[in-house]
Amino acid sequence: MNLPPLAAIRVFEAAARHGSFTNAAEELGMTQAAVSYQIKLLEERIGASLFLRRPRQVILTEVGARLSPAISEAFDMIRAAIAATRENADGILTITTIPTFAANWLVPRLGSFQLAHPSLAVRLQATREVIDFARQDADIGIRSGGGNWPGMIAHKIFGADFTPMLSPVLAATIGGVNTPMDFLKLPIVDPSDPWWKIWFAAVGVADPELRGNPRGRFGDQHLEGKAVIAGQGVGILTPAFFETELKSGLLIQPFDIVGNDDHFYWLVYPEARRNVPKVRAFRDWLLEQLVDQ
Amino acid sequence: MNLPPLAAIRVFEAAARHGSFTNAAEELGMTQAAVSYQIKLLEERIGASLFLRRPRQVILTEVGARLSPAISEAFDMIRAAIAATRENADGILTITTIPTFAANWLVPRLGSFQLAHPSLAVRLQATREVIDFARQDADIGIRSGGGNWPGMIAHKIFGADFTPMLSPVLAATIGGVNTPMDFLKLPIVDPSDPWWKIWFAAVGVADPELRGNPRGRFGDQHLEGKAVIAGQGVGILTPAFFETELKSGLLIQPFDIVGNDDHFYWLVYPEARRNVPKVRAFRDWLLEQLVDQ
DNA sequence: GATCTCGCATAAGCTGTCCTTATGCATGCT
DNA sequence: AGCATGCATAAGGACAGCTTATGCGAGATC
Numbered sequence: 224m225n226l227p228p229l230a231a232i233r234v235f236e237a238a239a240r241h242g243s244f245t246n247a248a249e250e251l252g253m254t255q256a257a258v259s260y261q262i263k264l265l266e267e268r269i270g271a272s273l274f275l276r277r278p279r280q281v282i283l284t285e286v287g288a289r290l291s292p293a294i295s296e297a298f299d300m301i302r303a304a305i306a307a308t309r310e311n312a313d314g315i316l317t318i319t320t321i322p323t324f325a326a327n328w329l330v331p332r333l334g335s336f337q338l339a340h341p342s343l344a345v346r347l348q349a350t351r352e353v354i355d356f357a358r359q360d361a362d363i364g365i366r367s368g369g370g371n372w373p374g375m376i377a378h379k380i381f382g383a384d385f386t387p388m389l390s391p392v393l394a395a396t397i398g399g400v401n402t403p404m405d406f407l408k409l410p411i412v413d414p415s416d417p418w419w420k421i422w423f424a425a426v427g428v429a430d431p432e433l434r435g436n437p438r439g440r441f442g443d444q445h446l447e448g449k450a451v452i453a454g455q456g457v458g459i460l461t462p463a464f465f466e467t468e469l470k471s472g473l474l475i476q477p478f479d480i481v482g483n484d485d486h487f488y489w490l491v492y493p494e495a496r497r498n499v500p501k502v503r504a505f506r507d508w509l510l511e512q513l514v515d516q
Numbered sequence: 517m518n519l520p521p522l523a524a525i526r527v528f529e530a531a532a533r534h535g536s537f538t539n540a541a542e543e544l545g546m547t548q549a550a551v552s553y554q555i556k557l558l559e560e561r562i563g564a565s566l567f568l569r570r571p572r573q574v575i576l577t578e579v580g581a582r583l584s585p586a587i588s589e590a591f592d593m594i595r596a597a598i599a600a601t602r603e604n605a606d607g608i609l610t611i612t613t614i615p616t617f618a619a620n621w622l623v624p625r626l627g628s629f630q631l632a633h634p635s636l637a638v639r640l641q642a643t644r645e646v647i648d649f650a651r652q653d654a655d656i657g658i659r660s661g662g663g664n665w666p667g668m669i670a671h672k673i674f675g676a677d678f679t680p681m682l683s684p685v686l687a688a689t690i691g692g693v694n695t696p697m698d699f700l701k702l703p704i705v706d707p708s709d710p711w712w713k714i715w716f717a718a719v720g721v722a723d724p725e726l727r728g729n730p731r732g733r734f735g736d737q738h739l740e741g742k743a744v745i746a747g748q749g750v751g752i753l754t755p756a757f758f759e760t761e762l763k764s765g766l767l768i769q770p771f772d773i774v775g776n777d778d779h780f781y782w783l784v785y786p787e788a789r790r791n792v793p794k795v796r797a798f799r800d801w802l803l804e805q806l807v808d809q
Numbered sequence: 810g811a812t813c814t815c816g817c818a819t820a821a822g823c824t825g826t827c828c829t830t831a832t833g834c835a836t837g838c839t
Numbered sequence: 840a841g842c843a844t845g846c847a848t849a850a851g852g853a854c855a856g857c858t859t860a861t862g863c864g865a866g867a868t869c
Contacts, residue, residue, distance in 0.1 A: 304590070312562060
């Protein structure tokens with residue numbers, strides 16, 4: 224069955240509720256003439272008069288009075304459902320994030336976001352995958368890369384810098400790390416990581432021969448960090464992820480020199496969602512965190 | 517609260533029900549691109565993803581799955597209410613009609629209309645008023661006049677002709693009515709009716725002196741007809757309204773000469789309702805009745 | 810492995826629905 | 840008599856809603 228235009232039904236609902244075309248127009252943000260026009264259109268499509276007209280007044284006909292309650296209820300249902308959806312959608316923020324970023328940077332700081340936004344529940348999806356926001360149900364994400372993703376807005380967080388770090392206990396076994404060459408005396412947690420070559424080149428050492436099993440891998444940097452803290456070897460890590468450990472002495476960073484391969488960490492979200500309140504709230508909070516550092 | 521566009525909500529309802537943008541498009545009589553566009557629009561307005569996209573497939577998100585039942589129910593309610601309204605509106609035909617036309621022409625014939633349209637209930641509003649269809653709840657009407665009512669469609673029924681009629685019993689009291697002047701020997705039911713003057717002028721008698729109380733009035737012709745049948749006097753009546761009585765001998769029409777003041781009876785309805793099925797049904801039936809006479 | 814099929818996504822642009830403006834009408838009020 | 844108010848309508852404009860054309864990515868088929 225062909226429904227009449229929904230715009231006209233909606234106008235009818237408001238006019239019936241108000242008993243006035245002028246008041247309905249005001250509520251709907253249109254002119255009284257538009258209300259009059261839509262009612263006439265609906266009456267023609269339905270094949271019955273919905274209002275009797277008197278000067279300065281309209282009265283629902285029998286037909287109109289019978290139709291109105293069900294239409295009103297239906298619109299109440301739609302309004303409630305949409306409002307609940309918005310509230311709920313506004314109530315859960317799903318963040319897809321690189322696991323290391325989640326573990327070493329975000330989660331330790333999330334407390335202040337949640338204090339600032341008590342009504343927002345945060346759901347983390349820790350994955351190294353670069354997700355497609357059309358295909359997965361996330362609102363916003365943390366990625367690493369060049370930052371150029373079509374249809375997305377990307378805010379730079381910090382660079383994916385790297386430099387060697389180790390446990391002070393491990394360093395003491397060789398009388399401390401005084402030159403970059405001292406690293407060659409120690410086991411390397413992930414000697415096949417291309418970041419090592421880049422770093423040694425930055426300190427003027429070509430083709431260093433690193434100790435350790437080149438087949439050993441932890442996959443995620445934060446797991447590598449755990450191994451380094453445990454004294455299992457030297458790791459090449461991102462300083463921004465280990466501020467707490469460096470401050471507390473759990474790790475030491477023997478040299479200030481850091482490597483970079485033009486990779487950065489980014490906050491990203493689809494352009495279409497740039498005005499969604501919860502997305503803006505998180506963006507604003509995170510950018511503020513970066514300023515405070 | 518600002519609802520998102522209803523067109524988009526309607527599209528969402530169909531897409532959710534079908535689990536397919538293409539199938540929803542087919543049902544709604546639009547292209548798949550339009551469905552895709554509306555869903556995207558709705559997602560932006562709601563601030564949440566409603567579908568997850570896979571190649572050749574869409575799946576409702578958690579948010580979409582929660583929204584869909586309430587929206588579906590609301591649209592079912594709207595569809596049912598509109599259908600019931602149409603059915604009911606289509607089920608009752610309200611005819612506003614001149615009382616005499618109702619009593620002496622329409623009601624005796626309505627049987628054949630109702631046999632032809634058993635699902636249509638007929639409601640008569642007998643009134644001599646010329647109603648405003650915008651202000652009163654009638655679908656169609658019978659009027660007399662010139663036939664020129666703006667915004668209305670008018671079909672001519674027959675002329676508002678008139679000629680003297682009387683009971684044969686009354687005629688016998690004066691040995692029958694052989695010339696127009698014989699009427700002056702008999703009481704006239706409504707001597708002030710201007711139709712008399714017009715009729716006598718048509719038969720060449722100027723300024724006839726009619727017997728009877730000029731202040732006596734019945735208002736409606738069918739009531740005057742009752743008085744004439746009862747032998748209370750001569751009436752000036754419309755032959756079309758008294759076919760049955762003339763055939764049965766209850767009334768006699770002594771002369772064939774009829775008067776007319778350019779008045780006709782009309783079937784009228786608002787132009788806006790010319791395509792309403794029940795209005796067309798009644799119009800077609802009545803015009804057919806006229807042909808059969 | 811190449812090609813085809815299918816359903817969703819999007820850009821560009823068109824159309825007709827929905828609206829505004831201006832004005833008329835008919836009550837009721839002052 | 841003049842004014843205020845709310846509904847009705849014609850004329851015309853704006854833009855929401857749509858179409859067309861085309862791209863993309865899985866899965867199916869050859």
